Structures are given as C-alpha cells and as structure tokens.
Amino acid sequence: MPSPRLSVVVTRRLPDAVETRMSELFNVALREDDTPMSREELADAMRTADVLVPTLTDTIDAALIAQAGPQLRLIANYGAGVDHIDVQTARQRGILVSNTPGVSAEDTADMTMALILGSTRRIPEGLSHMTSGEWTGWSPTALLGRRVSGRRLGILGMGHVGQAVARRATAFGMQVHYHNRKRLRPEVEDRLEATFWESLDQMVARMDILSINCPHTPSTYHLLNARRLKLMKPDAMIVNTSRGEVIDENAMVRMLRAGELAGAGLDVYEHGWEIAPALRELPNVLLLPHMGSATVEGRIEMGEKVLLNIKTYADGHRPPDQVVPAML
Structure with a gap:
C-alpha cells in the first residue's frame, strides 16, 4: 500500500508549471491570490501541514515555530535567502529548512x-x-x-x-x-x-x-x-x-x-x-522593486528546486539544499 502523500502549504502564488507539478506530487494547498499570508494564516498552516513552502515575505520566527504542529518536518523555502526564518529554532524543534541556492x-x-x-x-x-x-x-x-x-x-x-x-x-x-x-x-x-x-x-x-x-x-x-x-x-x-x-x-x-x-x-x-x-x-x-531574480526561467528553476527538496525528503533522504545554522 503506497504511503500517504505529504500535506504541503504554499504561502504565495508560484508559476503555473510549479503549482501544477506540486499538485501532482503532493496534497497541496495553493494560495488563491498573490498576497502574503497573515501571521494567523501562517500559524494555521504550520499547525496542519507536513511541509511549508514560504517566501521572503513570510517571517518564520521562534514564536511562530513554537506553534507548529508535530507533523511539520520541513520548511522548503522558495528562495535562496533564509534570514526571514529562525533556522536555529527550527532545527531544535526537529524541523528541516531548505532553500534554492544558485538559481538566480x-x-x-x-x-x-x-x-x-x-x-x-x-x-x-x-x-x-x-x-x-x-x-x-x-x-x-x-x-x-x-x-x-x-x-x-x-x-x-x-x-x-x-x-x-x-x-x-x-x-x-x-x-x-x-x-x-x-x-x-x-x-x-x-x-x-x-x-x-x-x-x-x-x-x-x-x-x-x-x-x-x-x-x-x-x-x-x-x-x-x-x-x-x-x-x-x-x-x-x-x-x-x-x-x-x-x-x-x-x-x-x-x-x-x-x-x-x-x-x-x-x-x-x-x-x-x-x-x-x-x-x-x-x-x-x-x-527598483526587488526585481533581481524576476525572470520566468529563474522562478521556474526555483520551484523545481523546492520540488526536489520536498520529494527527496518524502523519499526518506536529506534535502539536497538543506540549510543548517553553521552555514549562516
């Protein structure tokens, strides 16, 4: 009997190709509009999801991580920078953090x-x-x-x-x-x-x-x-x-x-x-309005890295782009 698919929550709209592939692989909750989640919405997502896919507009601090449910085991960030995530606290809670380096x-x-x-x-x-x-x-x-x-x-x-x-x-x-x-x-x-x-x-x-x-x-x-x-x-x-x-x-x-x-x-x-x-x-x-990495190709490649990190974790292995405090 196949194992149940991971529950994944995405906090912002991603390119269609990325959202479609994510829907094929996981039980994913996609964002209906392209606005940042409120703190309450982030907390709700972290209480229910196996994997959270945030972006740089989401502040995942220690207080928010404290509200995470026991099933949350991966924060697969859509982006290379992780200064909006308290990686140390996540690690202490047994939650892995990954990012998308080198793409942009x-x-x-x-x-x-x-x-x-x-x-x-x-x-x-x-x-x-x-x-x-x-x-x-x-x-x-x-x-x-x-x-x-x-x-x-x-x-x-x-x-x-x-x-x-x-x-x-x-x-x-x-x-x-x-x-x-x-x-x-x-x-x-x-x-x-x-x-x-x-x-x-x-x-x-x-x-x-x-x-x-x-x-x-x-x-x-x-x-x-x-x-x-x-x-x-x-x-x-x-x-x-x-x-x-x-x-x-x-x-x-x-x-x-x-x-x-x-x-x-x-x-x-x-x-x-x-x-x-x-x-x-x-x-x-x-x-300029933070356009540095804003190309169609780059955004899709970032999504592909997120997918690879989640899929590798789902298969029981360490995500290839795992972030640890010593790297920061």
Missing part, C-alpha cells in the same frame, strides 16, 4: 549590471526628462554620466552572484576588486581578473562603484555603516541587489543628499517594502 545568480548579476549602467549613465534622469516633456533637444553638456570602462568595481561578497557580476564587469572593461570571508582560489581569481582585499575599509576607500552581493546575516548587518560609508570617494556609487540590511540606509541617504556620494542603484531596502521617502526624492538614486 545569473539573473541577479544581469540586474546588478543594469543598475551600474543606469546609475552611472543617469538613465532615470533621462527617462524623467522624456516622460515629463522637459526635453527640448540634444545638448553637449546635458545629463553627462560616467564611462564604466576602466572604473574600479568593488564586489562585497564573491559567491555565485558576485562571481557572475565579476564576469560581466570584466567584459565591460571594468577593474574587478572584491572582499569576501574567504579568498578565492588563485585559478578562480585569475579567471575573473579579480583583486582580493582582506581589508574591507581599504577596498571601499578606493572603489568607483561598490556592489553589494553578500547575504544578510548577523555579521553583515550594517556592514556598510556610517563610518565605512564615509571612507568612500565623493564620486563613488553604491549598487545593492542583495539585502538592504547590509547598508545603514539613513547614513547613505544623508551622504547622497549632501553630495558625499555620487549615486546609488538599489533593488533592496533596509526596511523591506517601507522605502524611505528621501530615497524617492533623490534624483541620483535608481530604485
């Missing part, structure tokens, strides 16, 4: 380069001139940006995304520098034409553009604090497609407003969807 690296790197180009070439200001009707014709001195070729790009975090950014930047003729917890192997550095800086302070002070590509962990919270931001050159720019909490946003806004930083391209924000009004008002800031 190329897509996020594409968006990083888009922000670099958009910020340095003042594309938002150009768009504003066109949509407002302000443009009256070409001028030799209008909207002068900066050339990216030959400029120094500092990459903070040289994982999958950071290395994908480095490959693209090299193709654009940029000089690639990086800071990382661990130095890359010499052959990888040579391939990426990347210069390692053990001191983040020293790297930050010398870069023309700084790209944030590290995860948000307790050790990276406000890694770019007010003191470190002050080390940057006045004509330097910051691009962030990773996590907003890595930057002290208030300090960055003050410097942008005072002309102590030339500009910023942001896809993520320190307070999630609560964007500081000052950021919206600054003409030298390019803002």
Whole structure:
C-alpha cells in the first residue's frame, strides 16, 4: 500500500508549471491570490501541514515555530535567502529548512549590471526628462554620466552572484576588486581578473562603484555603516541587489543628499517594502522593486528546486539544499 502523500502549504502564488507539478506530487494547498499570508494564516498552516513552502515575505520566527504542529518536518523555502526564518529554532524543534541556492545568480548579476549602467549613465534622469516633456533637444553638456570602462568595481561578497557580476564587469572593461570571508582560489581569481582585499575599509576607500552581493546575516548587518560609508570617494556609487540590511540606509541617504556620494542603484531596502521617502526624492538614486531574480526561467528553476527538496525528503533522504545554522 503506497504511503500517504505529504500535506504541503504554499504561502504565495508560484508559476503555473510549479503549482501544477506540486499538485501532482503532493496534497497541496495553493494560495488563491498573490498576497502574503497573515501571521494567523501562517500559524494555521504550520499547525496542519507536513511541509511549508514560504517566501521572503513570510517571517518564520521562534514564536511562530513554537506553534507548529508535530507533523511539520520541513520548511522548503522558495528562495535562496533564509534570514526571514529562525533556522536555529527550527532545527531544535526537529524541523528541516531548505532553500534554492544558485538559481538566480545569473539573473541577479544581469540586474546588478543594469543598475551600474543606469546609475552611472543617469538613465532615470533621462527617462524623467522624456516622460515629463522637459526635453527640448540634444545638448553637449546635458545629463553627462560616467564611462564604466576602466572604473574600479568593488564586489562585497564573491559567491555565485558576485562571481557572475565579476564576469560581466570584466567584459565591460571594468577593474574587478572584491572582499569576501574567504579568498578565492588563485585559478578562480585569475579567471575573473579579480583583486582580493582582506581589508574591507581599504577596498571601499578606493572603489568607483561598490556592489553589494553578500547575504544578510548577523555579521553583515550594517556592514556598510556610517563610518565605512564615509571612507568612500565623493564620486563613488553604491549598487545593492542583495539585502538592504547590509547598508545603514539613513547614513547613505544623508551622504547622497549632501553630495558625499555620487549615486546609488538599489533593488533592496533596509526596511523591506517601507522605502524611505528621501530615497524617492533623490534624483541620483535608481530604485527598483526587488526585481533581481524576476525572470520566468529563474522562478521556474526555483520551484523545481523546492520540488526536489520536498520529494527527496518524502523519499526518506536529506534535502539536497538543506540549510543548517553553521552555514549562516
């Protein structure tokens, strides 16, 4: 007699192909609309499901995990980042946590380069001139940006995304520098034409553009604090497609407003969807709504990883993308 199918609750709408395959494999409760679950709805799901499939919009903290039913044994996160999940508490309760690493690296790197180009070439200001009707014709001195070729790009975090950014930047003729917890192997550095800086302070002070590509962990919270931001050159720019909490946003806004930083391209924000009004008002800031991994192909691949993690667990094995506290 076949074993009963796992009960799976999905907290947000996923691509049709992913939801269809999930329905074929498990007893799945899909989200009817694409709004985040309330805390009460999350608690109800965790009391009844064998597997929860959350996204970064769901805060799965210790208090919520305490309400989980004894049958909940896997939180299969749809996304690579797990800073919204209390992995340590889940582990103590015997609940496994998995994620979807490596899927969105190329897509996020594409968006990083888009922000670099958009910020340095003042594309938002150009768009504003066109949509407002302000443009009256070409001028030799209008909207002068900066050339990216030959400029120094500092990459903070040289994982999958950071290395994908480095490959693209090299193709654009940029000089690639990086800071990382661990130095890359010499052959990888040579391939990426990347210069390692053990001191983040020293790297930050010398870069023309700084790209944030590290995860948000307790050790990276406000890694770019007010003191470190002050080390940057006045004509330097910051691009962030990773996590907003890595930057002290208030300090960055003050410097942008005072002309102590030339500009910023942001896809993520320190307070999630609560964007500081000052950021919206600054003409030298390019803002995007967390689009870094938003491609059809990437979203489907993320879903395939979720499916593989759940199916492997259902077959009695460790999910291939299990997250443990030591990894954070």
